[in-house]
Structure formats: C-alpha cells, structure tokens
Amino acid sequence: MSVPAIARRLTAAAAVATAVVGGLALPAAAAGQHPSRPHSDVVISGVQYDSPGRDDNSNRSLNKEYVDVTNTTRRTVNLDHWTLTGRDGHRYTFRHFRLEGRATVRVHTGKGRDSARDVYQDRRNYAWDNNRDTATLRNDHARVVDQVAWGQHRGGGHNGGIGRR
Known part of the structure; x- marks a missing residue:
C-alpha cells in the first residue's frame, strides 16, 4: 500500500473517531433529551x-x-x-x-x-x-x-x- 493511501485511511479513521467522540460529548439537551432539572445535592x-x-x-x-x-x-x-x-x-x-x-x-x-x-x-x-x-x-x-x-x-x-x- 502506498504512503498516500495509508495517509488517507488514517485521516478517515481520525475523522470518524472525532465524530464519534464529539457525538458522545454532546450535552443531553443537544442530543434531543430534555431533563426536567439538573441533579441537586x-x-x-x-x-x-x-x-x-x-x-x-x-x-x-x-x-x-x-x-x-x-x-x-x-x-x-x-x-x-x-x-x-x-x-x-x-x-x-x-x-x-x-x-x-x-x-x-x-x-x-x-x-x-x-x-x-x-x-x-x-x-x-x-x-x-x-x-x-x-x-x-x-x-x-x-x-x-x-x-x-x-x-x-x-x-x-x-x-x-x-x-x-
């Protein structure tokens, strides 16, 4: 496999990983969930x-x-x-x-x-x-x-x- 092909695959894998991690890090409200109120101590x-x-x-x-x-x-x-x-x-x-x-x-x-x-x-x-x-x-x-x-x-x-x- 050529160096440019490896670079493209690594870039694509990094983009997918960023999207997955970014999606998991969204606040509940941004993900479409609406908590009634924040948890309190x-x-x-x-x-x-x-x-x-x-x-x-x-x-x-x-x-x-x-x-x-x-x-x-x-x-x-x-x-x-x-x-x-x-x-x-x-x-x-x-x-x-x-x-x-x-x-x-x-x-x-x-x-x-x-x-x-x-x-x-x-x-x-x-x-x-x-x-x-x-x-x-x-x-x-x-x-x-x-x-x-x-x-x-x-x-x-x-x-x-x-x-x-």
Whole structure:
C-alpha cells in the first residue's frame, strides 16, 4: 500500500473517531433529551402536609406539619438565603444555616427554637394545603433545586400522608 493511501485511511479513521467522540460529548439537551432539572445535592426528602390529628392551629399541631430537606453529599452546604415556598406564595427563608453532609433538617410550620435538625417558620396558620400543593426549594440564586407536589394535579387525591414525587 502506498504512503498516500495509508495517509488517507488514517485521516478517515481520525475523522470518524472525532465524530464519534464529539457525538458522545454532546450535552443531553443537544442530543434531543430534555431533563426536567439538573441533579441537586440538596433535595426535599419528605413533606408532612396534613398535620396528624385535629387541625386546630395550635402550635403543637402546626409543628406536626413539616418539610424535610436533605443534603445527599458528604460536604456541608450553606443554605443561607435559600427559600422554601408553596403554591399560595408563602415563603420560608433559611438564615445563617449550614446543612451538614448526609443530614436532614425539618422545616416546621409553627414556632420553636431553631437547631441543626429543626427550624421553624413561626407561622400561626398552616403552610401546606392538605388537598393540593407544591413545595419548591430554591437556592440563593432563586433557581429551583427541588420540587414536590401532591394532590389532584399529581394524579391522585388527598391521602393525608407524606408526599414525595
């Protein structure tokens, strides 16, 4: 085989290899796949949207309504200025809070003393609708990090339990 023929074959092989590698390196959106949102290290791991027992607006009942936020990594995440919101616009903002690695913080609706495991919205009324609502966690840049919905718009009715995707 002549040198020019070998050079042509090597050039063709290099072009094919570049095309294959380039095609594999395309982002998912460019390849026609549309992920719902980027993977997050911090997630809403559970929602107790219907406080067990009678809904009497007592602080005890309000604090049995909560959202669990979990850090799935080993490293500490600074949640300062992150928000947790509902469909009706109510908002809880984390202030000076760092969530340790592999830890969960429970965001209670009522009043209480904040700790590493429990924080309180200090509300006097229930935050989450028992029949239909969406809890949205946003980072300090207002980007949606995670979202959990329950009720009729999620294909089911009221079940009174803990909601998760």
